[in-house]
Amino acid sequence: MKQKQLRIALRNCGVIDPERIEDYIAKDGYLALGKVLTELTPEATIEIIKKSGLRGRGGGGFPTGLKWEITRKVHGDQKYVVCNADEGDPGAFMDRSVLEGDPHSVLEAMAINGYCTGASKGLVYIRAEYPLAIERLKIAMKQAREYGFLGDQILGTGFCFDIEIRYGAGAFVCGEETALIHSMEGLRGEPTVKPPFPSESGYLGKPSNVNNVETYANIPVIINKGADWFASIGSAKSKGTKVFALAGKINNVGLVEVPMGTTLREVIYEIGGGIRDGKAFKAAQTGGPSGGCLTVKHLDIPIDYDNLIAAGSMMGSGGMIVMDEDDCMVAIAKFYLEFTVEESCGKCSPCRIGNKRLFEILEKITQGNGILEDLDKLKNLGKVIIDTSLCGLGQSSPNPVLSTLDNFYDEYIDHVTYKKCKSKVCKSLMTYIIDEEKCIGCTLCARNCPVNAISGERKQAHYIDPEKCIKCGACMEKCKFNAIFIN
Amino acid sequence: MTKITSLTELKKLRDSLKEKMESYSLLDHPDSIIQVKVAMATCGQASGARPVFDYFKEELEKRNIPAMVTQTGCMSYCYAEPTIEVTIPGKNPVVFGFVNTRKADEIIERYIRKGELPDGVIPVNYETVISQ
Amino acid sequence: MELIKLTIDGKPVEAEKDTTILKAAKTVGIDIPTLCYFQLKDMNIENRPGGCRICVVEVKGRRNLAPACTTLVSGGMEVNTHSIRVLNARRTVLELILSDHPAECLTCAKSGSCELQSMAQQLGVREIPYQGEQSTYRKDTSPAIIRDVDKCIMCRRCEMMCNEVQTVGALSAVNRGFMAVVAPAFEMNLEKSTCTYCGQCVSVCPTGALTEVDHTRNVINALADPAKTVVVQTAPAVRAALGEEFGLEPGTLVTGKMVAALRRLGFDYVFDTDFAADLTIMEEGTELLDRLTRYLEGDPSVQLPILTSCCPGWVNFFEHHFPELRDIPSTAKSPQQMFGPIAKEYFAKKLGIDRKNMIVVSIMPCLAKKYECQRDEFKVSGDPDVNYSISTRELAAFIKLANIDFDAMPEEEFDKPMGESTGASVIFGTTGGVIEAACRTAYELYTHKKLAKVDFNELRGFESIRHATIDFNGLLLNIGIAHGLGNARKLLEDIKEGKSQFHAIEIMACPGGCIGGGGQPYHHGDSAILKKRASALYREDAGKPIRKSHENPFIISLYKEFLGAPGSDRSHHLLHTKYFDRSASVFVEE
Amino acid sequence: MAIIKLPERKITDLKDVCKSFNNEKGELINVLHKAQGIFGYLPAEVQEVIAKELNLPVAHVYGVVTFYSFFTMTPKGEHPISVCLGTACYVRGSEKVLEEFKRLLKIQVGQTTADGKFSLSCLRCVGACGLAPVVMVGEKVYGRVSPDGVKDIVEEFNN
Missing domain, CATH: 3.40.30.10 (Glutaredoxin)
Known part of the structure; x- marks a missing residue:
């Protein structure tokens, strides 16, 4: 049977020993570098990447070859190749897996990029939260230098290229390329207005090509197997494969690499093994805090850059969190906004204040204090934040709200008008009630209530005072007669 | 270690390394050997891959089974960590999930020694591109 | 230059390459509102973080709105600056900013000159629909500046002035997200930081987040106290800017009206800091000539260049940042602090009153002066030589408070004797003025010849670092001028490395000199205003009968009668000072 | 400024760290990582030393420390x-x-x-x-x- 998954970026993960360069060489490692250095001009190499149709895997989907070409064409005495390994989307771990499982593929691709753009220095910006990936990257760099794949006169040619590591320090916004560059320069990771793009003025004001880990991991294979081969995989405008970190309420949590154009249904049911505990699929959040949710009606659309945007979400870096009937979409939207509020750099006002206000409105709604007008406010505010924010973080932060409003408006109405959370997530909207029929008056619940909200005589039906109840659920857990339920 | 100074040299090295690796899994080859790969990315290590790795190394030696135990990156079955892959010469590699030392013992005794498949086998669900 | 064609609001526009939409729009009479954006042309000062997002405009074909202040024009661009989408976004953004801003307009020090307030007016905000938590911080009061950063809107102008223009580095953006704000390290009090009190942060702050410490009430109390004789001195730059607060054109000289108003406010004597500036020239000029002569004679103990010392922000700067060079500036006190002891040690005695019963008030374009007059070395048994320093802005408010119709004031003269001054002292208020005044005197004292031409045009202008060579009858004197502390830093680095070619350097902390001081009416980024103020001072100088400090008759008699000669023991005691190492001592090891 | 007590040995270590990065301003984040490794956290005193060594305003150092969630100014638990x-x-x-x-x-x-x-x-x-x-x-x-x-x-x- 033909498998749904095709591993290109992950081709060596779980196959080779990442700490042995010999394993990588045996798998044709550094062959692509050798090939471009000895047989191809930088222009010809860029042409291959352009023709392959590879687009940036970090989220934006900008054509990789074009980016390389721009960096090549900008004049500069010194240029830089930057690898963005600041994988900050919660629930995404593609880049970590590549760096931990196949670090050489990234180093090789960066060297190829250096050759193409005229850069002699590479920088990997990696999260400090990834100690193992850092360790393996360091080992790989050392080995590559020993074999002469990094350093001076690589493979006997005149090409010199070496790589340094720069550490992130816990700021999601540093995944944005201008912020990343400022962070590498030892500054606050605040983004700046583009243009100028890093390709023109990047690290230390020099032309810098920034690509993400997964993008680089594709490069050696494209060189080895050719642009046409790569372009034959995927959909019309999105070529190759995409790695997703499949997580959440799914049976087979894991890394998934599928050709572009695979449907959500195939990913969730055929690869992911369906929803846990046989529950119903409700939504899949792609693109993390910048993305939106895909619902049942999106199950059969082919996943690629453009279709996801059309569906109100985005590819993002590849996190895919699956949610089931027990997840409250208002609470999920609030969760993402809380993240954005915490991670906003604070530079521009719509993101700094707007997201906070979005969060506050959502909090009000989940606490049962929302009014219908709040939903209009969410929409207007969300649109303005997208329209006016400085960087990609702010320009996408309202997506979880707008997309849940689009797809789960009923749930918002439940919260706002009927003060109900059907998924029983929003505590403030729950009432614990004792079924008089079932209660035998054992007093166990009353004795376990931390706030003495339960009253009643022994052997008579008890009653929970909703004013006092803090909805901790202790009574329900203790009741042996299933007499307590949530309304 | 000597530096590789040309593409030809690189290809030569690749060929010899490839040949050596392949020889491990060839039935009747003098170098053939049992190969155990343990997925040791962060997830794997967090769910206990390290003791499993050590266990295989020590036990296979103790039990006189010529084998090579190596670490590898993420096999991407995160839900079933720790995962390992066992290759017996002449056979297709088999991936096992939820491996602890007890399971490891079962794998050694039942699969490696006797060739019986115990529970916990994860069917491979992907194709991997061959780079050339 | 490559010209780019685009349309803005349907109007065809031609703009040079690398022009922003904001600037291109201005050329066709379209004024896009801005908030964080700030520019002082000709001084290379620009703040465009693109952070407030008020200036967003719609660019055809672009997914989101573009900030006009940072987006460059491109060929064929179609810009709409007031579509419904733009207007809605712009107002919403402002509403958001206001939702995190205390609604304290009624009691805010900045009310009436607050850019945020005007923006709310301009965009027609009538309610703030997005209510929620407001970010709150500790209020911080220093001797000169109050930080009420609840009102900070993160425009980053102060940070830019403090770091890029002044290179003081006292302020930085700290924290992130909703709690992001501009503050000193560890959110410590400004007083403990390396702040020089130059006040440039205050002068560019669009809201009431940074304001001066207001001493008007102390002055009112002193005026109301019959036991006190209250003397006021007015700095040169004040007269060139005060009128702006009363709706007069920038550059209108209001010297006479100001004097009249001060009299009506009840000051017993209305004197002029200009007189003290003449005194400064006598002391500083003599010191310069002395050092120069000894230097030329080969005295190895003499270091050149000599640096002016009349700017307290500048003094604070080298005490904090270049303490190792603190022997190089002139030891002459600033005019404000020369005025103090002459008032309290000479004039008070003449009046037969105790110095404690004399209150000296100064009207200054400056905030650092507030700190300067509080320095311990400028006190006698705890009694400060200058009691209170209030800014040009505070004076204007005071005049309004006292129901004085400023415009109706007659032109009056300063009191004698400390109101007598020369043209040389008036130009102290602008960059290059002090050194020009010094040259006028030093030339004549050195060469014993009359200056053929009093104006030294080569020393004037707004270029950030200027130099000129003045011919002292064969002796070629290299003069350097810097305004703005960042420019001063460059000259100091050269001195430190032994590369400086100058004999004398004038330094003013504020861009433009005192006319652009932190206590002046807000120029809101319009550098034309600064130029007009400067030309007003040169005008007053040109119109003065006496234009050289050493010819000031009161100065001559003061030396004869009281001080002896410039550089005498008494002059040293009263008119000179010393400097301290105020660099941060970092740690004591265990 | 503040009178600060830090163990001399650790201060020497910290200065060595700065030196190992050529006292370059651009290496601030790397230096802060190492400093947090030495002290466990980044008290004001440590930031003062780093500012001095890298020739940066201490406000700038503090601005960077407070931007990144990885850096902490309070000692963490064991x-x-x-x-x-x-x-x-x-x-x-x-x-x-x-x-x-x-x-x-x-x-x-x-x-x-x-x-x-x-x-x-x-x-x-x-x-x-x-x-x-x-x-x-x-x-x-x-x-x-x-x-x-x-x-x-x-x-x-x-x-």
């Missing part, structure tokens, strides 16, 4: 506990795990227990989503933690 609140962990109930830690240790997020043993913080995704919910104690990762399992983790370090 065993810093971080509960992952990444999406995968969140949908699998990490909030309840966090609540249980708070209840058991009687501290809030960002605080350290009175005996200095534990400190509690949240983090966003360690990338071990397969094991959600995930808790880290120091460098050690615990996967599939339930509220009931919290007690065992705390016990493990209490002895």
